[in-house]
Amino acid sequence: MSSGSGKSVCVVIGVGPGNGAALVGKFAMAGYRVAMIARSPDTLAELEVHFADAKGYVCDVADAEGLNTALAAIERDEGPVEVLVYNAGKGLWGDALEVSAQDFEASWRVNCFGAYNAARVVLPGMIERGAGNIVFIGATASRRGGAKAVGFAAAKAAQRSLAESLARAFGPKGIHVSLIVVDGIVAEPFMLERFKDRPRDFFVEPIDIAGMALMLVNQPRSTWSFELEARPFGEIW
Amino acid sequence: MSSGSGKSVCVVIGVGPGNGAALVGKFAMAGYRVAMIARSPDTLAELEVHFADAKGYVCDVADAEGLNTALAAIERDEGPVEVLVYNAGKGLWGDALEVSAQDFEASWRVNCFGAYNAARVVLPGMIERGAGNIVFIGATASRRGGAKAVGFAAAKAAQRSLAESLARAFGPKGIHVSLIVVDGIVAEPFMLERFKDRPRDFFVEPIDIAGMALMLVNQPRSTWSFELEARPFGEIW
Amino acid sequence: MSSGSGKSVCVVIGVGPGNGAALVGKFAMAGYRVAMIARSPDTLAELEVHFADAKGYVCDVADAEGLNTALAAIERDEGPVEVLVYNAGKGLWGDALEVSAQDFEASWRVNCFGAYNAARVVLPGMIERGAGNIVFIGATASRRGGAKAVGFAAAKAAQRSLAESLARAFGPKGIHVSLIVVDGIVAEPFMLERFKDRPRDFFVEPIDIAGMALMLVNQPRSTWSFELEARPFGEIW
Amino acid sequence: MSSGSGKSVCVVIGVGPGNGAALVGKFAMAGYRVAMIARSPDTLAELEVHFADAKGYVCDVADAEGLNTALAAIERDEGPVEVLVYNAGKGLWGDALEVSAQDFEASWRVNCFGAYNAARVVLPGMIERGAGNIVFIGATASRRGGAKAVGFAAAKAAQRSLAESLARAFGPKGIHVSLIVVDGIVAEPFMLERFKDRPRDFFVEPIDIAGMALMLVNQPRSTWSFELEARPFGEIW
Numbered sequence: 001m002s003s004g005s006g007k008s009v010c011v012v013i014g015v016g017p018g019n020g021a022a023l024v025g026k027f028a029m030a031g032y033r034v035a036m037i038a039r040s041p042d043t044l045a046e047l048e049v050h051f052a053d054a055k056g057y058v059c060d061v062a063d064a065e066g067l068n069t070a071l072a073a074i075e076r077d078e079g080p081v082e083v084l085v086y087n088a089g090k091g092l093w094g095d096a097l098e099v100s101a102q103d104f105e106a107s108w109r110v111n112c113f114g115a116y117n118a119a120r121v122v123l124p125g126m127i128e129r130g131a132g133n134i135v136f137i138g139a140t141a142s143r144r145g146g147a148k149a150v151g152f153a154a155a156k157a158a159q160r161s162l163a164e165s166l167a168r169a170f171g172p173k174g175i176h177v178s179l180i181v182v183d184g185i186v187a188e189p190f191m192l193e194r195f196k197d198r199p200r201d202f203f204v205e206p207i208d209i210a211g212m213a214l215m216l217v218n219q220p221r222s223t224w225s226f227e228l229e230a231r232p233f234g235e236i237w
Numbered sequence: 238m239s240s241g242s243g244k245s246v247c248v249v250i251g252v253g254p255g256n257g258a259a260l261v262g263k264f265a266m267a268g269y270r271v272a273m274i275a276r277s278p279d280t281l282a283e284l285e286v287h288f289a290d291a292k293g294y295v296c297d298v299a300d301a302e303g304l305n306t307a308l309a310a311i312e313r314d315e316g317p318v319e320v321l322v323y324n325a326g327k328g329l330w331g332d333a334l335e336v337s338a339q340d341f342e343a344s345w346r347v348n349c350f351g352a353y354n355a356a357r358v359v360l361p362g363m364i365e366r367g368a369g370n371i372v373f374i375g376a377t378a379s380r381r382g383g384a385k386a387v388g389f390a391a392a393k394a395a396q397r398s399l400a401e402s403l404a405r406a407f408g409p410k411g412i413h414v415s416l417i418v419v420d421g422i423v424a425e426p427f428m429l430e431r432f433k434d435r436p437r438d439f440f441v442e443p444i445d446i447a448g449m450a451l452m453l454v455n456q457p458r459s460t461w462s463f464e465l466e467a468r469p470f471g472e473i474w
Numbered sequence: 475m476s477s478g479s480g481k482s483v484c485v486v487i488g489v490g491p492g493n494g495a496a497l498v499g500k501f502a503m504a505g506y507r508v509a510m511i512a513r514s515p516d517t518l519a520e521l522e523v524h525f526a527d528a529k530g531y532v533c534d535v536a537d538a539e540g541l542n543t544a545l546a547a548i549e550r551d552e553g554p555v556e557v558l559v560y561n562a563g564k565g566l567w568g569d570a571l572e573v574s575a576q577d578f579e580a581s582w583r584v585n586c587f588g589a590y591n592a593a594r595v596v597l598p599g600m601i602e603r604g605a606g607n608i609v610f611i612g613a614t615a616s617r618r619g620g621a622k623a624v625g626f627a628a629a630k631a632a633q634r635s636l637a638e639s640l641a642r643a644f645g646p647k648g649i650h651v652s653l654i655v656v657d658g659i660v661a662e663p664f665m666l667e668r669f670k671d672r673p674r675d676f677f678v679e680p681i682d683i684a685g686m687a688l689m690l691v692n693q694p695r696s697t698w699s700f701e702l703e704a705r706p707f708g709e710i711w
Numbered sequence: 712m713s714s715g716s717g718k719s720v721c722v723v724i725g726v727g728p729g730n731g732a733a734l735v736g737k738f739a740m741a742g743y744r745v746a747m748i749a750r751s752p753d754t755l756a757e758l759e760v761h762f763a764d765a766k767g768y769v770c771d772v773a774d775a776e777g778l779n780t781a782l783a784a785i786e787r788d789e790g791p792v793e794v795l796v797y798n799a800g801k802g803l804w805g806d807a808l809e810v811s812a813q814d815f816e817a818s819w820r821v822n823c824f825g826a827y828n829a830a831r832v833v834l835p836g837m838i839e840r841g842a843g844n845i846v847f848i849g850a851t852a853s854r855r856g857g858a859k860a861v862g863f864a865a866a867k868a869a870q871r872s873l874a875e876s877l878a879r880a881f882g883p884k885g886i887h888v889s890l891i892v893v894d895g896i897v898a899e900p901f902m903l904e905r906f907k908d909r910p911r912d913f914f915v916e917p918i919d920i921a922g923m924a925l926m927l928v929n930q931p932r933s934t935w936s937f938e939l940e941a942r943p944f945g946e947i948w
Contacts, residue, residue, distance in 0.1 A: 064338060095403075095406040095407075096356055096360060096402070096406065096407075097357065101350075101354055101357070105350060108350075112345075112391060112395070113341070116333065116391070120334065123333060145397075145398040145399065145400070145401030145402035145405060146401075146402055150399060150402035150403065153398045153401070154349060154353070154398045154399040155395070157394040157395055157397065158345065158392065160394065161381070161390045161391045161393070161394030161395075164383075165332070165333070165384065165387035165391065166333055167382075168382060168947075168948060169332040169333065169384035169385070169387065170333075171942075171944050172945045172947070174944060176944065187933075201933065203933065204933055204934055205931065205933040205934065208930075208933045211931070211934075212936075215926060219923075220919045220922070221912060221943065221944040222916040222919045222943050223915055223916065223920060223923055223941035223942065223943070224941075224942050224943070225923075225939040225942070226942065227939065227940070228936040229935070229937050229938070230933075230935075231882075231934065231936070231937065232933050232935070233887065233932040233935055235883075237879060405710075405711060408705075408708065409707065409708045409709075409710070411707060413707065424696075438696065440696065441697055442696040442697065446697060448694070448697075449699075456682075456686075457682045457685070458675060458706065459675065459677065459679040459707075460685075460686055460704035460705065460706070461705050461706070461707055462686075462704065465699040466698070466701070467697035468697065469698070470645050470695040470698055471646045472646075473646070474642060569881075570876070570877055570880065575824075575827065575831065578824070578827055579824060582823075582824075582869065587812075587816060590815055590861075591812055594807055618875060619871075619873065619874070619876035619878075619879060620875075620876055620879060622880070624876035624880065627872045628823060628869040628872045628876065630872070631868045631869055631871065631872035632819065632865040632866070632869035634856075634868065635855070635864045635865045635868035635869075636856065636861060637856070638855060638864070639858065639860055639865065640807055640856075641856075642856060642857060643807065643859070644806075
């Protein structure tokens with residue numbers, strides 16, 4: 001039981017080999033006790049080995065009840081959640097005749113509904129303490145639809161609007177909600193392989209996304225940002 | 238059976254006493270055969286009496302299968318759908334601790350998922366014919382989140398992104414997708430009662446929303462609009 | 475002197491062989507007395523021959539004093555201006571090291587400052603009458619900067635913000651201010667020649683821009699639009 | 712002569728008692744040699760006393776020639792400019808009939824044209840070195856027009872579009888251009904007096920704006936931000 005550790009608790013939802021792992025490492029190094037949520041136990045187990053202050057909780061964010069249970073367990077075992085980073089959600093490509101209704105719904109469930117459910121669990125404690133941070137990891141599609149991004153864009157736009165509504169409602173209560181718009185290809189194993197002809201500085205580095213999330217969490221209350229891009233210098237936009 | 242009528246078919250999804258009824262009337266008067274979809278048969282029955290060219294189909298847009306069945310019946314009975322107006326969706330107010338997860342999901346289901354499912358039914362025929370119109374009825378919340386609009390805004394933002402993705406994907410195939418951002422209080426019975434101290438020109442008139450939808454459907458292919466506001470002259474924005 | 479004609483007066487600022495000429499024709503056919511402003515008298519003379527109800531006034535919109543004088547002459551000779559369409563402004567391409575400070579300033583002067591000066595002349599009368607229309611002809615660059623559009627985009631963004639400020643300030647006084655975002659290549663002689671390998675329906679038709687402007691002018695006060703695109707169906711956006 | 716100091720040079724344009732002074736202090740403390748540009752020599756002299764590494768250059772940013780001369784003197788005396796922070800520009804309030812054409816133009820000249828001219832001086836060196844930072848200090852009005860902000864909003868929108876065009880054009884050449892949208896009342900003497908009934912945490916702290924500018928300058932090239940808000944936690948937006 002780590003609730004006696006005196007460390008602040010950060011939950012990272014959606015932990016895979018890219019941004020998720022980097023977020024875990026960055027917050028652990030910054031002195032947080034990190035609770036990690038992922039569907040598969042493999043990455044979690046590996047990260048637990050690397051970071052003594054990280055603990056994995058297996059659940060599928062698309063399963064509202066499972067997510068609520070996992071977050072309740074975290075608050076019980078680790079202590080009150082001070083930082084929530086919502087990183088769940090992967091791309092879904094195709095137009096309306098190529099993306100099935102099932103996938104369209106699943107994308108919303110992971111990118112938006114899971115975030116809503118998670119926020120609802122941690123918000124009451126944050127409000128009571130008058131402080132807290134919720135960081136969403138968004139994408140180019142958070143801002144605009146695309147011919148081949150119908151499902152992903154609708155889900156990410158919903159997430160962005162959710163984040164904005166949360167920021168407006170709970171900012172005055174001391175809770176900082178923000179959105180990182182990742183506008184580039186993340187240097188995770190799959191993408192590095194797929195774009196292997198590109199130089200390394202073509203990519204968004206997960207560790208820099210994590211650094212941006214930590215920066216947001218540390219912003220003084222006089223100058224909070226809601227939304228900012230994470231874009232590689234060479235990106236054409 | 239009206240498929241022999243030679244009239245173009247317009248489907249209005251979400252028919253109540255406000256914009257829905259006005260849309261039915263406007264398109265019927267413009268020479269369309271109008272198929273109306275609503276949950277309750279009452280408004281439909283009344284409108285069928287007023288407009289010989291309007292026919293009601295009862296279904297709940299939140300029920301994907303029911304919606305698909307109704308649209309299939311319409312295409313079989315009335316003929317190919319040339320115009321789809323998606324007017325379903327009502328407001329949902331409250332912050333994340335006031336709006337239940339069930340209502341949050343229901344709002345998405347009515348405002349976004351139903352539209353996605355409906356579009357998927359009518360698009361193949363439109364693509365085959367190289368022509369068609371899909372008009373979404375949006376709201377102020379389509380563009381931004383709000384402290385007390387977390388569920389409605391997330392759903393309407395998803396709908397807007399869906400509309401934009403459809404417009405981008407299928408515009409070059411001759412299908413015009415557009416979004417009317419209703420930025421004001423609609424003069425429907427409930428709102429007229431609630432804001433009864435306001436002059437009539439405080440409100441958005443349903444018949445003018447309907448006129449705007451018809452205008453969009455008639456826009457020449459050289460100058461299509463994707464998104465435009467319907468805002469009363471005195472609105473503070 | 476035509477002030478006795480009983481016709482409403484529409485001023486079109488920026489009259490060349492593309493949108494300007496089409497706007498003049500469209501409003502003249504719709505029953506307006508049209509005052510045309512352009513730098514060169516040639517197009518004006520030609521249009522005066524075609525449209526008995528159009529009269530040319532030569533001035534450079536970048537010259538504030540000249541513009542004020544021309545508009546004063548119009549109000550004296552033709553009667554109160556009920557519709558102002560601001561179509562002046564041409565593209566300016568290049569990055570910050572390619573566009574001179576002189577051209578950067580000139581672009582702002584034509585696209586934004588001229589519009590401001592013109593609005594200031596016609597607004598008092600419109601406010602007094604509690605009615606009036608100002609339509610701005612914008613461009614893709616009204617909404618976003620571009621690597622090679624530094625001067626044009628800064629000027630068009632300023633124009634868009636000016637239009638929005640006017641709409642907010644004077645809407646409640648009965649004055650409808652709107653912006654057409656032309657998102658495509660206009661079918662004017664120069665562009666038709668430059669893109670001569672494209673089919674005709676690749677282009678934005680000036681007459682359809684003019685139709686959109688007239689539609690905006692005729693919008694009922696219950697559902698005014700501020701901003702809408704004019705985009706050819708095949709445009710990739 | 713400090714060009715032998717080995718320190719990087721940061722130019723802060725628009726130095727008054729609020730954000731300007733804080734920017735000077737922040738960058739001086741971070742190890743930069745800071746060149747300060749302001750119209751009045753008073754603040755400059757005071758800051759020179761406080762910060763050994765800050766040197767004042769008197770000029771009016773609205774005077775293009777004077778600005779070019781000052782920047783040339785800085786590059787000659789201090790060394791190549793690695794960071795340019797453009798903080799010039801003050802509010803201008805009123806609608807189109809309340810703001811004179813002179814003030815409307817002056818606002819554009821200070822907020823946009825001065826920035827353009829300054830960027831044109833420092834960009835060639837930055838391109839040659841493949842690195843550099845330009846930070847714009849924007850405002851709520853950068854994003855939207857307002858009934859009583861016609862001049863300020865048009866000027867700030869032009870500045871934002873300029874910044875975006877620069878970011879797109881020169882990002883791939885290693886130059887990071889960014890925009891801080893200050894969405895709140897800055898805690899400078901005049902505003903502290905005007906809103907003296909408000910608690911201190913109602914305000915945006917200049918030192919935090921300066922910290923945000925320094926953070927942007929230090930962002931890794933893998934995750935550059937273009938635009939982000941500086942908004943006090945309690946702000947209603």
